[in-house]
Amino acid sequence: MDIQFSDADLAFRDQVRDFFKEHLTDELATRLANPKTFKDAIIEWQKVLANKGWIAPNWPVEHGGTNWSTAQEYLYERERAVAGVPDVLPFGLKMVAQVILAFGSEEQKQKFLPRIYSSDDWWCQGYSEPGAGSDLAALKTRAVRDGDDYIVNGAKIWTTYAQYADWIFCLVRTDPKGKKQSGISFLLIDMSTPGITVNKIESIDNYHSLNEVVFDNVRVPVANRIGEENKGWTYAKFLLAHERTAIAEVARSGRFLSELKTIANTEISGGKSLMEDTMIQQRFANIEIELMALEYTELRVLSGFAEGKGPGPESSLLKLKGTEIQQAIQQLRMDLAGYYSGVRQGELSNSELGHEFGDSARREYMYGRAATIYGGSNEVQKNITAKVVLGL
Ligand SMILES: Cc1cc2nc3c(=O)[nH]c(=O)nc-3n(C[C@H](O)[C@H](O)[C@H](O)COP(=O)(O)OP(=O)(O)OC[C@H]3O[C@@H](n4cnc5c(N)ncnc54)[C@H](O)[C@@H]3O)c2cc1C
Numbered sequence: 001m002d003i004q005f006s007d008a009d010l011a012f013r014d015q016v017r018d019f020f021k022e023h024l025t026d027e028l029a030t031r032l033a034n035p036k037t038f039k040d041a042i043i044e045w046q047k048v049l050a051n052k053g054w055i056a057p058n059w060p061v062e063h064g065g066t067n068w069s070t071a072q073e074y075l076y077e078r079e080r081a082v083a084g085v086p087d088v089l090p091f092g093l094k095m096v097a098q099v100i101l102a103f104g105s106e107e108q109k110q111k112f113l114p115r116i117y118s119s120d121d122w123w124c125q126g127y128s129e130p131g132a133g134s135d136l137a138a139l140k141t142r143a144v145r146d147g148d149d150y151i152v153n154g155a156k157i158w159t160t161y162a163q164y165a166d167w168i169f170c171l172v173r174t175d176p177k178g179k180k181q182s183g184i185s186f187l188l189i190d191m192s193t194p195g196i197t198v199n200k201i202e203s204i205d206n207y208h209s210l211n212e213v214v215f216d217n218v219r220v221p222v223a224n225r226i227g228e229e230n231k232g233w234t235y236a237k238f239l240l241a242h243e244r245t246a247i248a249e250v251a252r253s254g255r256f257l258s259e260l261k262t263i264a265n266t267e268i269s270g271g272k273s274l275m276e277d278t279m280i281q282q283r284f285a286n287i288e289i290e291l292m293a294l295e296y297t298e299l300r301v302l303s304g305f306a307e308g309k310g311p312g313p314e315s316s317l318l319k320l321k322g323t324e325i326q327q328a329i330q331q332l333r334m335d336l337a338g339y340y341s342g343v344r345q346g347e348l349s350n351s352e353l354g355h356e357f358g359d360s361a362r363r364e365y366m367y368g369r370a371a372t373i374y375g376g377s378n379e380v381q382k383n384i385t386a387k388v389v390l391g392l
Contacts, residue, residue, distance in 0.1 A: 005071055013075045020083040023048050032086055035207050039164050046088055046119040056093055056117055058305055059101065063109070064117050070303040081251030090246050091160070092116040092123035096169040098242045099186065099235050102310075103227040112167075112188070125243075126156040126170035126189070126213060127236065133158075134380045136171070137180040137233060141215060143172035143187060145222070150174070150187065152195075152218040158374070162198045162211040165191050169239075175230050186232035188224040195219070205366035240376060244315040247375045248322030250298045253291055256329050256364075257284070263336055263357065274339060287328050294321045313388040316381040323371040323378060330361075330368040337361035 005013070024045070031041035049055040050064075057073055059065035068076065080087070088094070097116050100108055115121040132139040141154025152172055162168065168189050175183030189196075195218040201210040226235055261284065264275040274280050301314050337358045372378040386392040 005075070009069075009071045009075060012072050013079060016076050016079040017083070019052065019054075020079060020085050024083060024085055029084065042086065042089060043119050043122075045086070046093075049088065050118050055088060055119075056097065058094075059097065059113075059117075063101065063113050070299065070305075073302050073305070074299060077251045078254075081255040084255065087246070087249070087252075089119075089122070089161075090243065091125050091165075091169075092119075092121065092167075094246050095125060095239050095243055096123055096167075096188070098310075099169070099226055099239050102238060103186075103235050107223070108188075108226070121166045122161070122164050124159050124162045124165035124168050124191075124213075126159055126168045128158045129155060130157050134377055136236070137184065139171055139173060139184065141170065141172050142176070143174050143185060143220070145174075146219075148222050149219045150185075150222060150225070152187070152189065152215045152220055154215050156213045156215075158201070159198075159211045159213045160209050160374075162191070162213050163200065163208065167191060168213065169226075171232055171236050174232075181233040183230055184232040184236065185229050186226040186235045187220055188226065189215075189218065189220050190224075193218050193220065204369070205363060207363075207367070238310065241311040241315040243375045244319035244381070245301055245311045247371065248294065248298060248318040249326065250291065250295050250318075250322060253322070253325050253329055254295075256333070257287060257291065260284075260329065260333055260336060263340055266340065268339060274336060283328075283332055287325060287332070290321065290325050290328075294318065294325065297321070313384060316376075316384045317389070319375055320378050320381040320385070326371055327368055330365045333361040334365050 028041060028045060031037040032045065034041075046055060053064065054066060054076070056064050057066040057068050057076065061067050066072075079085075093116060097113060100112055104112070112121070116123070126141075127136060127139075129139050129141060141152065141156065143150035143152045150172070152170070154172070156162075156168075156170065159165075159168070168191055170187045170189055171184050172187050173183055174185040177183065191198075195216040197214045197216070199212040199214065200208055201212060202208075203210050226232070261275070264280060264284070265273050267273050275284075297314055297318055301311055301318060304311065304314075340357055376384075
């Protein structure tokens with residue numbers, strides 16, 4: 001994409017580049033990539049960003065936001081992707097914080113935001129339930145008022161990183177009567193409260209990120225409710241738009257695609273490379289075109305942020321296309337791995353390729369299956385787009 005940047009923008013880009021080079025050491029990058037060391041490593045990295053003041057660009061300045069222009073935000077994301085710097089954990093910084101900022105009381109802002117900013121609290125998201133995924137408003141986890149507390153009973157499922165979490169933000173049913181969307185409240189629950197159990201869920205990528213969280217007579221102060229009772233659906237939808245925007249990962253896809261190009265240009269036996277195959281060229285071209293178009297949509301959303309608007313229905317388009325492109329890249333990576341990893345191991349002229357490439361392709365592919373499901377499945381994003389954008 002050709003965008004004209006000012007000299008100040010380019011100086012900012014260099015500053016970001018130098019910062020990543022200096023602070024994301026190979027040793028830290030290795031720990032971030034290893035599931036066994038990930039938790040401590042990501043907290044360590046997020047604290048580096050917080051100290052620099054770059055951890056929460058979209059927050060208001062008085063709470064630590066950067067007030068970057070659209071161009072700066074774009075350049076930051078691009079440099080982050082090129083340097084292979086992981087995104088921050090979204091649950092606290094990009095999700096619940098946005099709800100607290102928009103709808104929380106002053107006390108809630110003072111209590112929760114600084115510890116989210118400094119990564120002292122790890123958050124998880126308690127939306128989905130066994131009978132409430134796409135039809136989220138069907139949720140049944142019940143919160144019954146008892147003096148200054150709610151008593152919460154029920155279960156959440158697919159809760160990412162609940163095993164590490166200090167807090168969970170939850171949608172609960174406070175009124176079982178009437179329209180299902182109107183009896184929901186938004187609660188912040190301390191995970192150390194008695195009555196909470198976290199059960200591990202096994203997944204095909206063989207990596208523990210998913211959990212079931214069970215609530216058995218869990219006492220939650222009413223002071224931990226965001227906004228009004230029974231108005232939680234409004235806050236939930238607001239949060240989902242932020243979640244979907246973050247899932248698109250346009251810059252990261254760009255980096256993966258250019259890595260794959262380098263690999264596809266590597267010679268295999270006979271002095272030829274896969275890139276000489278017109279079918280392979282066509283697949284690269286198709287993905288690249290889609291990615292370029294998506295980049296413009298992302299810029300539209302970013303410039304909306306800069307004007308103080310929240311993400312609207314474009315976040316559904318970003319999520320939908322962003323995850324389709326991610327999966328197309330993962331599929332291409334698997335197909336290249338068929339040639340360049342174990343299968344043709346003996347024939348490789350570039351010793352840096354091999355099993356490691358095959359392993360990373362498999363890992364990305366397995367975890368990547370979930371991207372069209374989480375954050376609201378892609379079929380549901382199509383429904384939203386049809387209704388809100390196309391007016392069908
Ligand atoms: C890796 C991963 C991490 C997750 N992390 C979290 C988390 O941290 N917190 C959390 O709360 N949730 C989390 N989720 C849950 C996720 O939000 C749900 O899986 C998702 O919303 C889909 O709900 P479901 O699994 O109940 O599927 P269902 O709603 O049962 O859908 C099943 C299938 O039917 C389709 N479908 C359903 N309704 C319609 C419709 N109206 N029109 C067309 N097609 C339809 C869906 O697209 C899907 O293909 C995670 C999921 C995954 C896979």
